[in-house]
Amino acid sequence: MTSRHLSDDRLIELCMLEAPSMAEQQHLGSCCQCDARRARLLALLDDVSDVAAAQADAAFPPERLARQQARILSHLQHDGRPARVITFPAAHAYEPIASRRRPGTRWIAAAAVAGLVIGLVAGRFGHDYSLGRPGPVRAIVARAAGAPEFRAAGSSGTIREASTDLSDEEFLSEIEIALDSPTAAALQPLDDLTPLPWEVR
Amino acid sequence: MPLSRDSQLAAEIKALVAGGERDAARDRYSDLVARQQRRAVRIAYQYLRDAHDADEAVQDAFVKVFTHITSYREDLPFEVWFTRILVNACLDLRKSRARRLRWAVPMSSATDTTPTDPPTRDQSPEQRLVSTERAKEIATAVESLPGRQRTVFTLCHVAEQTTAEVSQALGLSEATVRVHLFRAVRKLRRLLERE
Numbered sequence: 001m002t003s004r005h006l007s008d009d010r011l012i013e014l015c016m017l018e019a020p021s022m023a024e025q026q027h028l029g030s031c032c033q034c035d036a037r038r039a040r041l042l043a044l045l046d047d048v049s050d051v052a053a054a055q056a057d058a059a060f061p062p063e064r065l066a067r068q069q070a071r072i073l074s075h076l077q078h079d080g081r082p083a084r085v086i087t088f089p090a091a092h093a094y095e096p097i098a099s100r101r102r103p104g105t106r107w108i109a110a111a112a113v114a115g116l117v118i119g120l121v122a123g124r125f126g127h128d129y130s131l132g133r134p135g136p137v138r139a140i141v142a143r144a145a146g147a148p149e150f151r152a153a154g155s156s157g158t159i160r161e162a163s164t165d166l167s168d169e170e171f172l173s174e175i176e177i178a179l180d181s182p183t184a185a186a187l188q189p190l191d192d193l194t195p196l197p198w199e200v201r
Numbered sequence: 202m203p204l205s206r207d208s209q210l211a212a213e214i215k216a217l218v219a220g221g222e223r224d225a226a227r228d229r230y231s232d233l234v235a236r237q238q239r240r241a242v243r244i245a246y247q248y249l250r251d252a253h254d255a256d257e258a259v260q261d262a263f264v265k266v267f268t269h270i271t272s273y274r275e276d277l278p279f280e281v282w283f284t285r286i287l288v289n290a291c292l293d294l295r296k297s298r299a300r301r302l303r304w305a306v307p308m309s310s311a312t313d314t315t316p317t318d319p320p321t322r323d324q325s326p327e328q329r330l331v332s333t334e335r336a337k338e339i340a341t342a343v344e345s346l347p348g349r350q351r352t353v354f355t356l357c358h359v360a361e362q363t364t365a366e367v368s369q370a371l372g373l374s375e376a377t378v379r380v381h382l383f384r385a386v387r388k389l390r391r392l393l394e395r396e
């Protein structure tokens with residue numbers, strides 16, 4: 001039998017990658033020290049994977065996974081068809097991703113736009129700030145006030161008539177499709193210039 | 202070597218797309234998504250440490266997989282091909298997050314790690330586990346691993362892939378994968394092992 005103790009690296013290999021040889025098996029059977037070291041490492045690795053799995057599972061309960069699956073499939077459903085998106089000014093396509101995932105409903109979006117416009121109008125009367133693009137903003141107010149469904153095609157810029165029976169899920173996924181439009185892809189060169197965290201370490 | 206169930210499914214979907222049966226392909230794809238989803242979010246969450254970003258990366262990866270399914274080669278296990286696409290999606294997310302943070306007002310933390318409140322009866326078993334002191338120690342230790350070590354460790358240990366599969370998924374040599382794996386485990390032992 002092997003009389004030498006197993007090295008730390010060999011223990012890692014035995015715990016993660018391969019089975020012990022016959023001689024190592026015998027050594028582990030007769031050397032309490034190595035056997036205890038192996039048991040400790042195995043327990044540690046189990047703890048780490050249990051915690052990793054629990055963290056992800058706590059963040060992604062079954063309902064969230066179901067929502068995610070629905071979004072993926074809904075995204076694929078629109079694949080190859082022109083996307084219908086809301087008539088926000090183009091700059092909104094560059095909103096941070098974090099803000100895209102918030103649950104919401106169409107009336108919240110409409111109320112937010114209305115609030116923004118009221119703020120802009122009030123701001124404009126209070127101070128002489130040049131906000132630019134007053135046209136599209138007014139257009140949104142008119143459409144938002146007149147009809148809850150206000151959206152247009154993303155990149156082509158043509159206005160489309162929208163159906164009134166879209167679910168919130170479909171509505172959200174349409175916004176996502178808009179954010180993935182060629183306009184958003186124009187940011188890619190800037191993205192490529194940004195080093196990864198591990199590259200700057 | 203026989204194809205895994207997921208590789209067979211992917212091959213079927215590829216054939217359906219190639220035959221112009223997109224609706225049927227999408228239908229089959231929902232099964233494949235369901236089978237891979239849990240594993241995918243575990244990998245992405247471990248890597249990005251942010252539920253929103255992990256969600257986004259996983260969705261991106263699944264959409265890309267379907268969009269490029271005709272380039273799937275059946276001689277590669279689907280899990281390996283998918284993992285590669287998922288890791289790339291995570292990298293893209295990290296890049297865009299770095300860009301976002303560069304323009305944003307500095308915050309104490311960019312992550313939305315799981316809450317660390319004391320356990321209550323309303324919590325799920327997962328939430329109770331992650332709120333223990335030991336779990337916090339472990340999470341901090343894993344988080345302290347450099348990016349590549351954490352990725353390799355996650356794929357080998359959490360996603361239970363072999364070093365050969367991880368080497369294919371990451372485009373690194375198997376020897377490099379082993380080096381990163383050993384460094385990761387040595388560091389975790391140093392930080393976490395108790396006598």
Ligand SMILES: [Zn+2]
Binds near residue numbers: 027
């Ligand atoms: Zn020994």
